[in-house]
């Protein structure tokens with residue numbers, strides 16, 4: 001028996017939860033003036049607290065939608081704000097918070113949950129798997145020459161902080177986000193973005209791209225230089241483009257900003273062709289390949305049925321120790337998904353299923369790593385084809 005309880009927090013308790021979470025991340029508590037807007041990111045009823053004599057752990061979530069292969073958007077519970085007090089870790093507090101949270105998502109019929117992980121070993125045990133990957137790039141802009149066929153791009157408008165905060169929610173919502181893993185940005189997301197924008201020493205700059213049909217892309221960046229003796233770094237905080245002209249136009253601008261020694265663009269899609277814009281492919285260095293979004297299939301049959309597939313069917317046997325209703329065999333094919341009594345061809349945990357689901361990992365790689373067991377070796381190539389996706393999965397909305 002645990003000597004603590006877990007319950008949903010009242011609105012007047014969320015600031016204490018924020019302080020606990022920030023302390024767990026080694027950052028100071030928010031000032032009163034910041035809390036006035038940051039407090040708005042707490043969706044009512046969605047912050048859990050673990051208590052013994054006082055609050056010792058917390059986790060929260062907010063509602064959004066996630067694009068799945070084929071283009072449908074499914075409800076997703078975006079999980080964040082997870083922290084346990086340093087003097088109460090490794091005694092099961094997070095596990096209890098995660099179990100309570102997942103049971104709540106399942107009861108409310110939310111098919112997916114997702115998060116960004118602070119560390120790799122934490123969330124697999126709760127059924128989350130790395131379902132999108134990202135590249136970190138570093139570019140020396142002085143060495144870049146764009147290839148002659150790169151589109152000219154359209155008009156660029158620069159927005160100050162106030163205008164950016166007012167206009168970006170609508171601009172983001174108006175762009176197509178076709179990649180599997182793309183997420184909507186509901187009102188509960190934007191206060192954290194505002195906090196990030198206000199936190200920077202040098203206020204970030206927003207540029208908006210317009211083509212013949214109006215606004216079709218934007219980027220947010222900031223330039224940091226510790227002293228005049230040190231290199232100036234332009235950090236691309238976000239870049240979303242609806243078409244090739246907008247992608248080229250935004251990069252043309254970023255590459256032309258003066259007094260910049262290094263451009264860093266972290267967390268970009270793995271198939272984004274930034275290097276292909278340049279005459280010298282090597283000037284765009286990939287400095288890291290990282291996990292982007294971790295996904296959890298809360299309702300396996302609903303989530304499997306919502307995406308599209310191509311090719312011959314496979315029979316998967318899924319094991320889910322936390323949400324037992326998900327366990328069982330599924331025939332997955334381009335003609336649909338159904339539960340089946342047919343023999344299992346591939347066996348996997350619900351965390352490995354999340355890694356397959358958006359197409360980030362081929363089934364064959366998961367078999368090689370022992371994450372999927374192939375009862376029928378022929379099924380591996382079929383699963384590779386069935387779950388493959390283009391363009392590559394990417395979320396690009398950190399929370």
Ligand SMILES: CC(=O)SCCNC(=O)CCNC(=O)[C@H](O)C(C)(C)COP(=O)(O)OP(=O)(O)OC[C@H]1O[C@@H](n2cnc3c(N)ncnc32)[C@H](O)[C@@H]1OP(=O)(O)O
Pocket residue numbers: 024025079080081082083084085088089090091092093094095096115116117118119121122
């Ligand atoms: C989505 C987000 O918000 S990401 C931010 C997550 N928060 C942080 O990283 C803040 C700092 N860390 C913490 O607050 C805590 O250490 C937490 C939340 C990561 C873990 O909380 P705990 O209450 O210690 O986790 P709990 O005791 O339930 O651990 C469950 C299991 O996970 C393991 N585990 C938990 N955290 C870690 C970790 N960081 N590294 C490796 N293993 C871990 C435990 O050893 C335990 O394993 P076992 O079941 O085999 O014994």
